[in-house]
Amino acid sequence: MKIFLDTGSLQEIESFVALGIVDGVTTNPSLMAKEKGNPREITRRICQIVKGPVSAEVIATDVDGMIREGRELAAIDPHVVIKLPFGKAGVRACATLSAEKIPVNMTLIFSPTQALLAAKVGAAYVSPFIGRLDDIATEGMNLIEEIVDIFQNYAFTTEIIVASVRHPVHVVQAARLGADICTCPPAVVEAMFKHPLTDIGLERFLKDWEKAQADGQDRV
Numbered sequence: 646m647k648i649f650l651d652t653g654s655l656q657e658i659e660s661f662v663a664l665g666i667v668d669g670v671t672t673n674p675s676l677m678a679k680e681k682g683n684p685r686e687i688t689r690r691i692c693q694i695v696k697g698p699v700s701a702e703v704i705a706t707d708v709d710g711m712i713r714e715g716r717e718l719a720a721i722d723p724h725v726v727i728k729l730p731f732g733k734a735g736v737r738a739c740a741t742l743s744a745e746k747i748p749v750n751m752t753l754i755f756s757p758t759q760a761l762l763a764a765k766v767g768a769a770y771v772s773p774f775i776g777r778l779d780d781i782a783t784e785g786m787n788l789i790e791e792i793v794d795i796f797q798n799y800a801f802t803t804e805i806i807v808a809s810v811r812h813p814v815h816v817v818q819a820a821r822l823g824a825d826i827c828t829c830p831p832a833v834v835e836a837m838f839k840h841p842l843t844d845i846g847l848e849r850f851l852k853d854w855e856k857a858q859a860d861g862q863d864r865v
């Protein structure tokens with residue numbers, strides 16, 4: 646499963662890319678609003694750092710505006726993926742941009758029928774939001790399971806990005822279901838590294854080694 650970072654923070658992106666575990670980045674207007682500087686310039690920098698798919702979301706809500714903004718964002722860098730909000734305007738804009746070979750990530754997906762419609766108009770990615778479903782007492786992972794099942798029945802090339810991820814258990818569940826991608830906030834990736842037994846284990850190894858040295862045992 647590919648791991649994308651769900652952030653607009655250059656600093657966080659740089660630190661995780663350096664570890665070799667980041668396949669792409671997703672942003673949205675809320676994440677970009679947290680960052681200082683011109684959003685398009687930030688998008689360009691993210692592309693240079695990641696060298697993989699970087700989703701940049703349009704602000705327009707009408708078809709023509711989405712297409713115009715999508716083309717402008719796509720001109721920033723070949724790695725840019727245009728994020729369109731799901732709806733009739735988004736579906737129409739997706740069909741046009743996809744026909745122009747501009748990859749689209751259809752966002753704000755909350756049902757399997759929405760994912761199916763997005764795939765039919767050539768979306769390169771769909772982003773079902775699982776955390777926001779969990780927030781309203783609906784099992785978000787059931788949606789991923791349904792979309793995985795549906796896509797397996799057909800020859801769609803649309804990839805599933807598990808979005809609105811809140812904790813590492815979501816990542817494990819996404820991987821077990823065979824989702825293509827999980828886009829994670831940096832705090833979730835940080836948590837994926839941690840296990841207290843790893844820390845305790847290393848501490849014990851080093852202590853035993855030091856003791857052997859102090860006891861004068863010959864160690865190379």
Ligand code: E4P
Nearest residue numbers: 651671673772777808809810
């Ligand atoms: C990513 O594509 C989404 O915009 C993001 O995961 C939404 O996450 P949130 O529900 O935590 O805002």
